[in-house]
Amino acid sequence: MFKRIMAPVDLAHLDKLERALQVTAEEAKLHNAAVTYVSVSAAAPSALAHTPDEFKARLKDFASQQALAHGINATSHAIISHDPTTDVDNALLKCVSDTGADLVVMASHRPGLADYFWPSNGGKIAAHTNASVFIVRDA
């Protein structure tokens, strides 16, 4: 049913992604689909990486680990943005078409009061892409 899954990940908060990563791997195996792990970062140093090259390498490593752990075909796609806080939604939307993904699997928090002011990334992606979107909430 699906050929390519795009899985946006925040490497700084992997603890919150456990269920989403599990769902990503299961969907990939079920549909024999390739997975592209996508992440957005700034060029300035962060806790994850000092440089964009480091960030790319780190995401690539993460994708390899996922491929090995779940026996799936996985690649990575790092996006370097000027202002990740505000650019992340549009960057991910562009990435859906760039990667040719037909399914997006991503984690999202449960909606709360703040979502009336700043909609969740998952909500924004689902509202603006043609691909199917699987939002995975906390247990």
Place this chain on the structure above:
Amino acid sequence: MADQTANQGIPEPEGTAELINTEYEIGQDNVEGTLGPFGFDVHNPVFLISGLSIVAFVFYALALPEQASSFFGWLRPALTSNFDWFFLWSANIFVVFCLALIVSPWGSVRIGGPDAQPDYGYPGWFAMLFAAGMGIGLMFFGVLEPVYHMAISQPLGVPSPIAEDGTIIPGNVEAAKQMGLAATIYHWGLHPWAIYAIVALALALFTYNKGLPLTIRSAFYPLLGERVWGWWGHIIDTLAVFATLFGLATSLGFGAQQANAGLEHVFGIPNNTGVQIVLITLITGIALFSVLRGLDGGVKLLSEINMIVAALLLVFVLVAAGPVLILTDFFEGLVAYAKDVIPLSNPHGRQDTDYMQGWTAFYWAWWISWSPFVGMFIARVSRGRTVREFLTCVLIIPSLVCILWMAVFGGAAVDQVLSDPATSAVKAQVIDSYNPPISLFAMLESLPMAAITSTIAIVLVIVFFVTSSDSGSLVIDTITAGGKIDAPVPQRVFWCTFEGAVAIVLLVGGGLTALQAMVISTGLPFTVILLLMCWAIVKGLMAEKRVSG
């Protein structure tokens, strides 16, 4: 290379980055959590100390207004008159240092590593350079300064062409006109941009080439080593937040008064606190919209729009006032600046203390107190340029643009004063009485289509405030998040709103003058910090690989 264990297994960087080997992990001192429905991720203790000390100083200014006003009212002129030599010499050192770097072999070091591509094209980059830290000043001083220096402050003792009875003294005209422009260009040319360039280069180098967090303390790593992550660094960052927030808030408060004076002059809108609060709320509201849209969709876009409108206004004044006359002023001003920049930069044996202390030393302290904000913002948007390209574009080209601006607006105003002193509105608002916010509108009203151009000028003033406010909020948010530029959105909303709220409280309760004097006083410690940054830049560049081009 980075410590693998401490950095949770960060792989070796590709390319030839010369990262500083520190065990500090960006964000390790941060406190992450939620406050009600909103997430936060702030540096402990910089966020809390900055916020609380700002509130404490606002209370001080409100609770003891006379004491605050007399203390800071004494402190600021005391610093600029006793340390005038220190400010002037330091600014000279910054200019020479930047010019020397342009021609040195280190000029070929690229910010972000040899393979880095520029983050922004030239138009967007230039627009942001101007909009953050200088646009608003050009609007207010473009007419005022050339006229004032020509007629009143008499730099280097060049006599005024205006006699006490208001008539022109023909023999003094040419020299005074040129000196008026040269003395203005001196304040808006190489020196202020060198001040911004030093901070920006130091931060860009230690962030993008050395892998340290984007925050002021990182430039002090060569000096303080690992201690920079402790209290020394906390103090430096807190001082920067403090100066930036109060600098922006007091400018916003005064700016609202000035914009209100302009609105009254042009449209007859009443000049009172209520209108000024509406203006501050409007500016803060647009700035909020801008920070929520982000760096590209908000700050850069507004900066570009503003630069286009400013350029159109510049071309209009140039054409309306007579291009030949104005371009002659421009070249004469440039020549006069080249001739007089050395005597103007020399603080010793001068008789013109009103100009040297009241204007030059004041300006230098002012630029320097703004430099953490503007410098850090420039650093953030300058990745991918070589040091030579960076300094040429941050130092030489903005200086030329400022010279052109001053020549056009100042030249047009000076010509109005000299050609018809009896009826000149500029003479009435600058020389006969001192009304800085009206000076620009006084010049425009003597040109055609004054109603349209004055409206455009008011819009420009408001939007230049917005572009300072939004970029300032991003800078403060980054510093108080320990150098993280992807902190949750509510934080930048908080700082932007806080700045507007402080401006309103100070406007209503009094204290704008006292706290602006305090901000300018921070120029003294920051001058020392900037001198140390020059040394840090050299240390940083020595470890970098130079590339061709």
